[in-house]
Amino acid sequence: xxxxxxxxxxxxxxxxxxxxxxxxxxxxxxxxxxxxxxxxxxxxxxxxxxxxxxxxxxxxxxxxxxxxxxxxxxxxxxxxxxxxxxxxxxxxxxxxxxxxxxxxxxxxxxxxxxxxxxxxxxxxxxxxxxxxxxxxxxxxxxxxxxxxxxxxxxxxxxxxxxxxxxxxxxxxxxxxxxxxxxxxxxxxxxxxxxxxxxxxxxxxxxxxxxxxxxxxxxxxxxxxxxxxxxxxxxxxxxxxxxxxxxxxxxxxxxxxxxxxxxxxxxxxxxxxxxxxxxxxxxxxxxxxxxxxxxxxxxxxxxxxxxxxxxxxxxxxxxxxxxxxxxxxxxxxxxxxxxxxxxxxxxxxxxxxxxxxxxxxxxxxxxxxxxxxxxxxxxxxxxxxxxxxxxxxxxxxxxxxxxxxxxxxxxxxxxxxxxxxxxxxxxxxxxxxxxxxxxxxxxxxxxxxxxxxxxxx
Amino acid sequence: xxxxxxxxxxxxxxxxxxxxxxxxxxxxxxxxxxxxxxxxxxxxxxxxxxxxxxxxxxxxxxxxxxxxxxxxxxxxxxxxxxxxxxxxxxxxxxxxxxxxxxxxxxxxxxxxxxxxxxxxxxxxxxxxxxxxxxxxxxxxxxxxxxxxxxxxxxxxxxxxxxxxxxxxxxx
Ligand code: B12
Numbered sequence: 001x002x003x004x005x006x007x008x009x010x011x012x013x014x015x016x017x018x019x020x021x022x023x024x025x026x027x028x029x030x031x032x033x034x035x036x037x038x039x040x041x042x043x044x045x046x047x048x049x050x051x052x053x054x055x056x057x058x059x060x061x062x063x064x065x066x067x068x069x070x071x072x073x074x075x076x077x078x079x080x081x082x083x084x085x086x087x088x089x090x091x092x093x094x095x096x097x098x099x100x101x102x103x104x105x106x107x108x109x110x111x112x113x114x115x116x117x118x119x120x121x122x123x124x125x126x127x128x129x130x131x132x133x134x135x136x137x138x139x140x141x142x143x144x145x146x147x148x149x150x151x152x153x154x155x156x157x158x159x160x161x162x163x164x165x166x167x168x169x170x171x172x173x174x175x176x177x178x179x180x181x182x183x184x185x186x187x188x189x190x191x192x193x194x195x196x197x198x199x200x201x202x203x204x205x206x207x208x209x210x211x212x213x214x215x216x217x218x219x220x221x222x223x224x225x226x227x228x229x230x231x232x233x234x235x236x237x238x239x240x241x242x243x244x245x246x247x248x249x250x251x252x253x254x255x256x257x258x259x260x261x262x263x264x265x266x267x268x269x270x271x272x273x274x275x276x277x278x279x280x281x282x283x284x285x286x287x288x289x290x291x292x293x294x295x296x297x298x299x300x301x302x303x304x305x306x307x308x309x310x311x312x313x314x315x316x317x318x319x320x321x322x323x324x325x326x327x328x329x330x331x332x333x334x335x336x337x338x339x340x341x342x343x344x345x346x347x348x349x350x351x352x353x354x355x356x357x358x359x360x361x362x363x364x365x366x367x368x369x370x371x372x373x374x375x376x377x378x379x380x381x382x383x384x385x386x387x388x389x390x391x392x393x394x395x396x397x398x399x400x401x402x403x404x405x406x407x408x409x410x411x412x413x414x415x416x417x418x419x420x421x422x423x424x425x426x427x428x429x430x431x432x433x434x435x436x437x438x439x440x441x442x443x444x445x446x447x448x449x450x451x452x453x454x455x456x
Numbered sequence: 457x458x459x460x461x462x463x464x465x466x467x468x469x470x471x472x473x474x475x476x477x478x479x480x481x482x483x484x485x486x487x488x489x490x491x492x493x494x495x496x497x498x499x500x501x502x503x504x505x506x507x508x509x510x511x512x513x514x515x516x517x518x519x520x521x522x523x524x525x526x527x528x529x530x531x532x533x534x535x536x537x538x539x540x541x542x543x544x545x546x547x548x549x550x551x552x553x554x555x556x557x558x559x560x561x562x563x564x565x566x567x568x569x570x571x572x573x574x575x576x577x578x579x580x581x582x583x584x585x586x587x588x589x590x591x592x593x594x595x596x597x598x599x600x601x602x603x604x605x606x607x608x609x610x611x612x613x614x615x616x617x618x619x620x621x622x623x624x625x626x627x
Pocket of ligand 1: 035061062064086116146185187254258289290292478479482484487525527529559560561562588
């Protein structure tokens with residue numbers, strides 16, 4: 001693996017340090033979910049991200065063939081010039097990728113590679129060869145929602161890769177890993193489980209030697225519940241991770257996105273507010289193109305600048321991270337139940353899924369028991385309809401579990417889109433570029449009108 | 457990974473639902489499964505990232521009334537073009553109704569979509585539902601067109617046997 005073409009790591013590039021530093025100075029770091037097949041376009045995207053009017057970090061998202069290590073399909077697509085849904089970092093010559101990053105990736109603009117692979121060995125090798133020291137994933141969150149690789153195999157692969165990645169520190173670059181556990185399935189996963197898996201994956205990373213971590217949480221269906229969830233996540237981090245080693249990253253909604261420009265902006269604005277109010281350090285944005293296609297560069301820049309503008313007009317809400325809540329109780333119960341299954345976290349995670357201590361609703365992966373179900377309550381909070389074998393003292397379901405109909409699932413999947421696309425009240429028609437987010441247009445249960453009307 | 461409810465044989469036969477080899481999205485598969493079950497079909501949902509060979513073997517084994525391929529990650533066109541001839545190469549599946557739908561490409565362009573739909577029909581699919589709604593499949597099935605003949609009352613602004621729609625609006 002120490003091939004001759006091995007690039008030296010760039011001294012001083014420290015993703016975690018960069019984000020924590022900017023956040024401590026009062027600025028939310030914003031980041032796109034960007035990935036293009038062609039190196040020239042990928043470079044243009046990174047360059048535009050870097051020069052956007054916001055404090056940004058860069059993203060290189062990889063394509064599906066690379067994620068699944070389908071070399072034949074990838075070679076064929078490249079040969080025939082078929083467009084890909086991301087950047088094929090393993091297929092491109094390292095020199096090509098190094099040139100793509102040259103002068104952009106650096107201490108003031110760290111670039112993170114995002115993929116979604118349960119077989120990431122070649123991807124981690126490519127990162128090491130390029131001296132790229134920030135990426136994302138997790139043995140659970142890059143497995144269950146991303147294909148058919150057995151969980152045990154994913155844990156094995158991720159164990160090896162995290163250990164290898166940790167060695168970059170000796171080469172002078174602090175490696176950084178972000179959990180994807182807070183985004184499981186993109187939608188309809190109750191916050192307690194998202195927080196728990198995010199924390200467990202961060203502990204897994206640290207167990208295998210990567211010290212600098214970030215923990216994700218994706219905006220769900222109810223602003224008040226999301227606020228509670230980020231607090232629960234921060235409290236668990238404070239209890240279980242070394243101080244100064246972590247930060248929290250909020251993702252703008254990861255499920256079916258609004259189709260209108262005004263709906264997309266309102267939802268992104270609400271995500272930026274959630275991030276700032278809850279003290280999260282970084283935000284992953286989504287664009288007005290999300291519901292339709294991979295967003296062009298300009299849409300990414302517009303979304304970054306819009307989110308940064310909303311963030312700059314928002315203040316931390318002063319609520320304590322140690323508050324108790326239903327979400328904290330649930331997440332803590334799940335985390336401790338898994339930690340109780342043995343000292344090796346990877347093995348504990350496999351056992352937890354086999355026993356149904358962790359069970360992701362609507363996930364069809366064979367190692368997920370599939371006995372839990374989620375639903376939205378009358379106020380738009382995400383609830384358990386069936387807790388299966390989850391080790392929760394209080395059973396979260398308040399109605400007799402039964403089969404869900406296609407109409408019900410369709411309604412729950414489309415709730416956020418419907419809510420944010422709705423044209424109501426006196427909202428002016430919003431077309432074109434970033435538009436104001438107005439007070440009462442957020443998710444139900446958001447903070448009071450009084451603290452939102454100013455400036456927006 | 458086969459998500460298959462137990463129970464007596466469904467009156468209308470078995471439908472195999474599958475993603476393409478590179479696509480990890482599953483909510484589309486789950487929603488289509490529920491819809492078809494409610495219509496009285498027995499559904500075998502093969503899940504995400506189904507290798508071509510596995511889909512072929514499952515279909516040979518189960519002899520479904522119809523095969524529904526769904527993909528939204530943007531590689532559906534490329535993967536589908538490769539998949540259809542592999543299914544059709546098996547004599548047992550030469551006449552099995554085979555449809556594909558979802559967000560099949562990363563490029564959003566109506567003319568290109570029509571060209572791709574035509575190429576997928578050419579490759580062996582009986583119907584192509586690019587950027588269409590799940591309920592378009594129900595309409596297609598109700599029209600009794602599961603053998604793939606163009607159906608007069610089927611929706612579609614595009615050529616016969618292809619259904620293209622505006623993405624996003626609820627059915
Ligand atoms: C949730 C989500 C995810 C989750 C999926 C979790 C899971 N296991 O399902 C996660 C986060 C894991 C994910 C990952 C990725 N995603 Co994604 N994802 C989405 C998102 C937000 C919602 C998709 C969804 O859940 N739909 C729910 C179903 C029920 O609705 P639907 O998609 O509209 O499907 C309906 C119709 O398409 C139609 N239909 C579908 N198939 C068929 C078949 C027939 C026969 C018929 C008639 C109709 C039909 O009926 C369906 C049901 O109503 C969409 C964007 C959006 N729509 O808002 C992006 C999106 C689909 N993802 C996208 C991409 C590219 C990816 C990734 C490759 C990462 C990346 N580069 O960004 C990876 C996938 C890796 C892989 N190997 O495939 C792109 C696809 C771009 C394209 N096609 O051009 C989208 C559009 C986002 C974007 N704008 O970039 N994703």
